[in-house]
Amino acid sequence: MRLWQNPASPFARKVRMVIRETGLTARVEEIATAVSPVSPNADLAKYNPLVKIPALQTDGGDVLYDSSVICEYLDTQHAVTRIVPDGAARWNALRLQSLCDGILDASVLCRYETAVRPEQYRWNDWVQGQFGKIRNGLDALAAEAPAWGAQFNIGQIGAACVLGYLDFRFADENWRGSRPQLAQWYESVKTRASMVATAPV
Ligand SMILES: N[C@@H](CCC(=O)N[C@@H](CS)C(=O)NCC(=O)O)C(=O)O
Structure with missing residues (x-):
C-alpha cells in the first residue's frame, strides 16, 4: 500500500498512528507530500481529486480518502484488536x-x-x-x-x-x-x- 502524507498533517497522523497501532508498518510505503489549498500538488491530484492528504492506494490499486475511510480500510488488513470496534x-x-x-x-x-x-x-x-x-x-x-x-x-x-x-x-x-x-x-x-x-x- 502507498500513503500520501505529511508529518505536519494531523489527519495523516491519525492514519499513520493506526498503521503503527495495528502492526501494518511494513506493508505501507509513506510518501512525503507537500499540500497547499492555493497550490495544488500535481502528483497527488492524479490520485485524489480533492488534492488532500491523507490518500491511500491499496495493493489492488484503488485510492481511498479521507482519513476515516482509510482507517476503516486498514482495520480490515490486520488481525489485532480492532481500531474501530464492533457492536x-x-x-x-x-x-x-x-x-x-x-x-x-x-x-x-x-x-x-x-x-x-x-x-x-x-x-x-x-x-x-x-x-x-x-x-x-x-x-x-x-x-x-x-x-x-x-x-x-x-x-x-x-x-x-x-x-x-x-x-x-x-x-x-x-x-x-x-x-x-x-x-x-x-x-x-x-x-x-x-x-x-x-x-x-
Ligand atoms: N476530511 C479530510 C481532511 C484532510 C485535510 O484537510 N488535509 C489537509 C492537510 S492536514 C490538506 O490536504 N489540505 C490541502 C488542501 O486543503 O488543499 C480527512 O479526514 O482526511
Whole structure:
C-alpha cells in the first residue's frame, strides 16, 4: 500500500498512528507530500481529486480518502484488536472520531487563515468563530476523557491527534488550563510508540 502524507498533517497522523497501532508498518510505503489549498500538488491530484492528504492506494490499486475511510480500510488488513470496534462501542467511537475531525477541520482552517492567507485579507471574526468550535470541542473531550480508561480506539487516536496538533501549531492556546482531566489523559498516551513515531514536524 502507498500513503500520501505529511508529518505536519494531523489527519495523516491519525492514519499513520493506526498503521503503527495495528502492526501494518511494513506493508505501507509513506510518501512525503507537500499540500497547499492555493497550490495544488500535481502528483497527488492524479490520485485524489480533492488534492488532500491523507490518500491511500491499496495493493489492488484503488485510492481511498479521507482519513476515516482509510482507517476503516486498514482495520480490515490486520488481525489485532480492532481500531474501530464492533457492536455498541462502534457508534461511540465513530462519533468521537467525528468530533475530533471537526476540531481538526477548524484548526487546519485557522492555520491556513493565519499562516497562508495574505494579511490584508484575514478575517478575525471568522478565525474567532472557528476557535469557538475548537474550544467547545475540547470541552466535550475533557468531559468524556475520564471515562476512557485504557481504551485507545479510533476515537482516542483522533483526540491524541487533536491535542498534538494544537501543541504544534497553536501552542499559545493553553488548552490544558481549564481542562486538567484532558491534560492528564494526554500525558498518559503521549509516550506510546505510535505517538512518538508520528510526532508532527
Ligand atoms: N476530511 C479530510 C481532511 C484532510 C485535510 O484537510 N488535509 C489537509 C492537510 S492536514 C490538506 O490536504 N489540505 C490541502 C488542501 O486543503 O488543499 C480527512 O479526514 O482526511
